[in-house]
Amino acid sequence: MVALGSGKLTSCVSGPGTDVTSVVLADISAPPAGQWVCPDVEADARVSVVTCDIGDPATATMLVDQDDISVFHLSAIMSGQGEEDPDLCYRVNFDGTRALLETCRHRATCPRVIITTAGATFSGGAEMVVTDELRSVPATTYGTSKRMCELLLNDYTRKGWVDGRAGRLSSVIVRAGAPNAATTGAYSSVVREPLSGVDIELPIADDVSHAVCGHRGVVRNLLLLHEASAEQVRETISLFWICSIVNP
């Protein structure tokens, strides 16, 4: 999760982020000092790191400690781990999101809250085409928890308690480092491992179509989602504050 303090992100999208006075990066584990993927971010005096558990209700209160704030909520238990430990998945993904939204609700400024959700909110299948009319019936605990978060965010936004927007990400490839617990991790592994000289067998039929995107496109689109006015969001995404993030 990222909490951005003090103001507009506009200059972040179109140039140097001079309007952002502080960025709090919160996660249950922090990257070791000196080993960040982006050393310039680590060196930026505006950036601080908080190690915390978003499933603990006290965490949201500790993080959202000022009115002039935007929240990018990305922390989650992924699909594979969610099937193995559904209690943890609901605790982190749903209870954590709810605590965050509740805290934001009681700030004076109706904070803008961006959450990341997934195609797992649908039951899937190679033939699935997602339209506005398609019923969302998740087939995993992860997908169910994400769907619950979408609906909760929608209702909090409808009531004017937060200014929420949800981006349904397609699979982000190629992930650096070791595989994570997402069932879609294979889409990264099939590119990453052979580049390191490691053979891999793709556990998915080779005629299955799957939407993927790169991390730069996701970051840019999440910022655009944040920057869009309420009118733009309403006009383009309709009354439901959720959009699919597919391509850069």
Ligand SMILES: NC(=O)c1ccc[n+]([C@@H]2O[C@H](COP(=O)([O-])OP(=O)(O)OC[C@H]3O[C@@H](n4cnc5c(N)ncnc54)[C@H](O)[C@@H]3O)[C@@H](O)[C@H]2O)c1
């Ligand atoms: N990567 C994808 O392809 C993809 C696709 C669709 C949706 N998403 C969504 O995007 C977001 C980011 O995904 P990612 O791929 O970077 O996953 P990731 O597993 O790399 O990141 C999730 C982060 O959440 C943190 N976390 C887990 N439990 C926590 C807790 N109790 N408290 C605080 N932090 C905790 C983990 O340490 C991890 O850094 C997630 O919400 C995910 O559901 C990702």
